[in-house]
Amino acid sequence: MNTTSLAPRRLGDVLIDRGYLTEETLQRALEVQRQDRRGRLLGEILVELELCSEDQIVECLAKEYGVP
Numbered sequence: 001m002n003t004t005s006l007a008p009r010r011l012g013d014v015l016i017d018r019g020y021l022t023e024e025t026l027q028r029a030l031e032v033q034r035q036d037r038r039g040r041l042l043g044e045i046l047v048e049l050e051l052c053s054e055d056q057i058v059e060c061l062a063k064e065y066g067v068p
Helices: 009-015 023-035 040-050 054-065
Strands: none
Touching: 009 023, 009 040, 009 054, 023 040, 040 054
């Protein structure tokens, strides 16, 4: 059985699919994450940069992980 197809997609991909982010804004946030010395999660950075709302992040994570 192939378990890779059951793995949740990456948050950035889900946000792009739902129209909350563009590829360019995702790349900008990922660059900030790479340079961040505190090891913050992508969702935290997206909210801090005001590229997404906390509600959008929670919605996408809940959908991917099957949580209501």
